[in-house]
Amino acid sequence: MAERAGAGLAPAAVKAAPATAGVRTGWRPSRTTVGWVAGGVLVIALVLATVLYDNRLPVGSAGFRTIVTMRLESVATIVVVAFCHGVGTVIFHTATGNRILTPSILGFDALYRLMQTSLVFVLGGTAVAATGGLGAVAVQTVLMVGFATLLYGWLFSGRRADLHVLLLVGVVLGMGFASVSTFMQRMLTPSEFDVLSARLFGNISGSDASYLPWAAAVCVAVGAVLWRRRHVLDVVALGRDVSTNLGLNHRREVLLLLVLVALLVSVSTTMVGPMTFFGFVVATLTYQVAGAATHARLLPLAALVGTCALLGAYFVLRHVFYAAGLVTVIIELVGGLIFLVHLLRKGLR
Amino acid sequence: MIRLADVSKSYGSVRALGPVDLDIPRGGITALVGPNGAGKSTMLTVVGRLLDPDTGQVHVGGLDVVTARSKDLAKVLAVLRQENHFVTRLTVRQLVSFGRFPHSGGRLTAEDHAKVDDALEFLDLAPLAARFLDELSGGQRQRAYVAMVLAQDTDYLLLDEPLNNLDVRHAVSMMKQLRRAADELGRTVVIVIHDVNFAAAYADHVVMMVDGGVHLAGPPSEVITSEVLTEVFRTPVDVLEHHGRPLAVYYR
Numbered sequence: 148m149a150e151r152a153g154a155g156l157a158p159a160a161v162k163a164a165p166a167t168a169g170v171r172t173g174w175r176p177s178r179t180t181v182g183w184v185a186g187g188v189l190v191i192a193l194v195l196a197t198v199l200y201d202n203r204l205p206v207g208s209a210g211f212r213t214i215v216t217m218r219l220e221s222v223a224t225i226v227v228v229a230f231c232h233g234v235g236t237v238i239f240h241t242a243t244g245n246r247i248l249t250p251s252i253l254g255f256d257a258l259y260r261l262m263q264t265s266l267v268f269v270l271g272g273t274a275v276a277a278t279g280g281l282g283a284v285a286v287q288t289v290l291m292v293g294f295a296t297l298l299y300g301w302l303f304s305g306r307r308a309d310l311h312v313l314l315l316v317g318v319v320l321g322m323g324f325a326s327v328s329t330f331m332q333r334m335l336t337p338s339e340f341d342v343l344s345a346r347l348f349g350n351i352s353g354s355d356a357s358y359l360p361w362a363a364a365v366c367v368a369v370g371a372v373l374w375r376r377r378h379v380l381d382v383v384a385l386g387r388d389v390s391t392n393l394g395l396n397h398r399r400e401v402l403l404l405l406v407l408v409a410l411l412v413s414v415s416t417t418m419v420g421p422m423t424f425f426g427f428v429v430a431t432l433t434y435q436v437a438g439a440a441t442h443a444r445l446l447p448l449a450a451l452v453g454t455c456a457l458l459g460a461y462f463v464l465r466h467v468f469y470a471a472g473l474v475t476v477i478i479e480l481v482g483g484l485i486f487l488v489h490l491l492r493k494g495l496r
Numbered sequence: 497m498i499r500l501a502d503v504s505k506s507y508g509s510v511r512a513l514g515p516v517d518l519d520i521p522r523g524g525i526t527a528l529v530g531p532n533g534a535g536k537s538t539m540l541t542v543v544g545r546l547l548d549p550d551t552g553q554v555h556v557g558g559l560d561v562v563t564a565r566s567k568d569l570a571k572v573l574a575v576l577r578q579e580n581h582f583v584t585r586l587t588v589r590q591l592v593s594f595g596r597f598p599h600s601g602g603r604l605t606a607e608d609h610a611k612v613d614d615a616l617e618f619l620d621l622a623p624l625a626a627r628f629l630d631e632l633s634g635g636q637r638q639r640a641y642v643a644m645v646l647a648q649d650t651d652y653l654l655l656d657e658p659l660n661n662l663d664v665r666h667a668v669s670m671m672k673q674l675r676r677a678a679d680e681l682g683r684t685v686v687i688v689i690h691d692v693n694f695a696a697a698y699a700d701h702v703v704m705m706v707d708g709g710v711h712l713a714g715p716p717s718e719v720i721t722s723e724v725l726t727e728v729f730r731t732p733v734d735v736l737e738h739h740g741r742p743l744a745v746y747y748r
Contacts, residue, residue: 246583378602382594384584388546388577392645394570394598438585 179444182436186451193458194222200466220356224418225461227362229429229453230370231415235408236426237433237449238373241384241442242404246434247490249427254321255295255412256421260347261324262291267343268331284358288413295409300402347420355418362414369407373446380404380442424482429453431489497522498543498652498686503552504708505538513538513708515552522557522651524700525678525685529692529719531729535708536688537578537656543686544575544654556652570598573652574645578660582629588640589625592616595647615647619673635666642670646677653677655687659694667691671698696720696742704728716742 198218204210240246250256266287302316332340373380382390383400390397415422433449434440440448460478497519504514513535520526528536541547543554545561554561557572574595592615596608604612616622619639629637638658645653658674659667675698677683689695695702695716702719704711706728712719720742725733733746 240583244583378597381584381602382597385582385594386580388575389580389582389594391546391566392544392570392575393594393648394567396566441590 186448186455190451190454190458193455193462197222197458197462197465200462220359221461222458223359223363224356225457226450226454227359227366228415228419228422229457230366230450231411232422232426233429233433233449233453234370234373234446235411235415236430237442237445238380238404239408239426240430241380242401242408244384244386246430248317249424249430250408250412251421251423251426252321253299253317254324255409256416256423257321257324257328258295258298259291259413259416259421261328262287262294263346264328264331264343267335267339271339284361284417288410288417291413292406292409295412296402296406299405299409358418362418365410365414369411370446370450372407373442377442377446384442423479424486425453425457425478427486428478428482429456431485432456497555497557498684499555500539500543501553501555503539503542503549503554505535505542505547505549511708513542514549516708516710518703518710518713520684520686520703521701522684523678523682525674525687525698526701526703527695527699528686528688528703528705529690529695530705530711534705536705538708539705540575540654540656540686540688541577544573545569546575546577567598570648570650572650573654574648574650575654576641576645576656576658578656580641586629587625588621588627588629588632588643589616591629591640592621592625592643592647595644595649598648611649612647615643618646618677619643634661635663635670638662638666639670639673642673646683651682651684653683653685655685657688657690659689659691667694674698692720692725692744696744720744 198215202211202214204214236249239248239250298320332343335343379395379400382393382395383397383404385393387397390400429449429452433445433452436452437444437448457478464477499520500516500518502514503516505512512533516535516539528540530536538547542549543556543561545554545566548562556569559569559572561569561573589612592612593604593608595615596604596611600608613622616625619642621636621639621643624632624636624640629640632640638661642655642658645655653674655674658670662670671694674685674687678685678700687699689699699716701713702716703713704719704724711728712724720735722733722735725731725735725744725746729746731746733744736743736745
C-alpha cells in the first residue's frame with residue numbers, strides 16, 4: 148500500500164518538473180517547489196515551537212535567554228543527528244545496493260560501544276575521564292572509522308556479498324560486539340562503569356554542546372563531498388556491473404561511501420548514543436516522498452525528513468508527555484515496528 | 497578488434513573458461529553459441545571487464561581491459577548482463593540517460609540529450625520514455641537496457657543473452673534492431689545467444705564454444721552445420737537451407 152502511494156506520487160512529481168522549464172502562464176510553482184517550501188515551513192515551525200513553547204520566564208530576561216540557548220543547543224543536536232542518520236542511511240543503501248540494511252543493524256553502533264568499553268577497560272576510568280574532550284573523541288572517531296571501513300569494506304567487496312549472508316554476518320557481529328562489551332563491563336569497577344555509562348547512554352537534552360561545532364563541521368564536510376558526487380552516487384546505486392560498465396571504479400566508490408557512513412554514525416553516536424532504527428525510518432520515508440528521485444533530491448530530503456521526525460517527536464514527548472528522555476526509545480519502538488512490517492511485506496529486496 | 501590471448505578463468509577448482517585465443521573482427525554481429533556451461537557468458541563478462549581473468553590478456557580496440565582505466569573503457573565498450581535489477585525506481589529516460597555518464601559525468605549537455613533521444617527512437621521507446629521500468633513488460637524493459645548501452649555511444653557492444661524472456665515477435669525485432677546498430681551505426685555487436693537459428697539468421701560471425709574453449713569460429717555457413725551441431729550438442733541436428741542461410745532442425 149505504502150509502495151503504491153509512492154508510485155502515485157512520483158509520476159506527478161516528475162511531470163511537474165518540465166513545467167518550470169516551459170513558458171509560465173502566471174505563477175504556478177511545481178510540486179517539487181511546493182514540497183520544499185512546505186518542508187521548510189514545517190521545520191521552522193517545529194524549531195520555533197521547541198525553542199519558545201512553555202518558557203515561563205519574562206521575555207528578554209537572563210533566565211529566558213538561558214532556556215532559549217539550551218533549547219537551541221538541543222535543536223542543533225537534533226539537526227546534526229537527523230542529518231547523520233538520514234543521509235548516512237541513504238548513502239549506505241546506495242553503496243550496498245539494497246534498502247533494508249542500515250549501518251546500525253549491521254553493528255556499527257555495537258562496534259562503537261565495544262570501542263568505548265575497551266578504552267575504559269584498557270586505560271582505566273580515570274585516564275579516560277582525564278583525557279576526555281575533543282582530542283579523545285577525534286581519536287575514537289578515527290579508530291572507529293578505520294575499523295568499520297576495514298571490516299565492512301571487506302564484507303561488501305568480493306563476490307560473497309550475498310544479501311542474506313551479509314545480514315546474518317552483520318547481526319552476528321553486532322551481537323558478538325555487544326556480548327564482548329557486556330563481558331568487559333562486568334569486570335569494571337563501579338566508578339569506571341560510571342564513566343563508561345555516561346558515554347554510552349547519551350540523550351538529546353544531555354548531549355555535550357562543546358562537540359556541536361565539530362560535529363556540524365563534519366556534517367557540512369561530508370555533505371559537501373556527497374553533493375559534489377551526487378551524479379556518481381546515482382550510478383553507484385545501479386549496482387556493481389552497470390556502474391563498472393559506465394566507467395566507475397565501483398569498489399573504490401563503495402569504500403569511500405562506507406568511510407563517510409562510519410564517520411556520520413560515530414558523530415551521531417558520540418552525541419546522543421546509539422539509535423538502531425531511526426535511519427531506516429527516515430530513509431524509507433524519504434524514498435516514499437521522493438518517488439523516482441536522484442541523489443540531488445534524496446540527500447537534502449533525507450536530512451529534512453529526519454529533522455522533522457526527530458524534532459516532532461522531541462517536541463511532543465517533551466512538552467506534551469513530559470518525557471524528553473524517552474525520545475530515542477520511542478523512535479526505536481516505532482522504527483523497529485516499521486522495519487518488521489516492511490521486512491514481512493516486501494521481503495529481503 | 498577484440499583480441500583474447502591465453503585467457504582463462506576458474507571458479508574454485510572448476511575451469512569455466514579457457515585458455516582461449518580468439519580474434520573477434522571489428523564491425524557486424526558476432527554471436528557466441530554453444531551448450532550450457534560452455535563459458536560463453538564468462539567470456540563476454542571477462543571481455544567486458546566485469547570479471548578479471550586468471551591468466552591472459554584481453555584487448556578491445558587497442559585497450560587492455562584489465563589495466564586500462566575503467567573511465568576510458570566506458571567510451572569504447574559497453575556491456576550488458578542478463579540480469580539487471582535496480583533498487584532505484586527509474587523512468588526509461590532516466591535509465592537511458594545513464595548511458596551518457598561516461599561522456600558527461602551526469603551533467604547532460606544538449607548533445608547528450610540528443611543522443612538519448614536517438615537511442616530511445618532507435619529502439620521505439622519514445623512513447624514509453626516517461627514510464628517507470630517496473631511498469632514495463634519484460635520485452636520493453638530489455639529494450640530499455642539495450643537503449644542505455646546504445647546511448648553510451650561505444651564502438652563495441654557486448655550483450656549477454658539479449659533475447660532472454662522475449663517472445664518470437666520481440667526477439668525478431670530485437671535482432672533487427674541490433675542488425676541496424678551494426679549496419680547503420682557501425683557498431684561491433686557481440687552477443688551470447690542460445691538459439692543457433694537466430695545466430696544463423698542475423699550474425700556475420702559465429703563462435704562455437706564447448707567446455708570453456710573455442711571449438712570453431714567463422715561465418716554461419718561454416719559453423720552452423722549438421723556435423724558441428726550434432727557433435728557439440730550431442731543431439732542429432734539437421735541443417736537445412738532457408739533464404740540462403742543455414743537453419744537447424746533438432747526437434748525430433
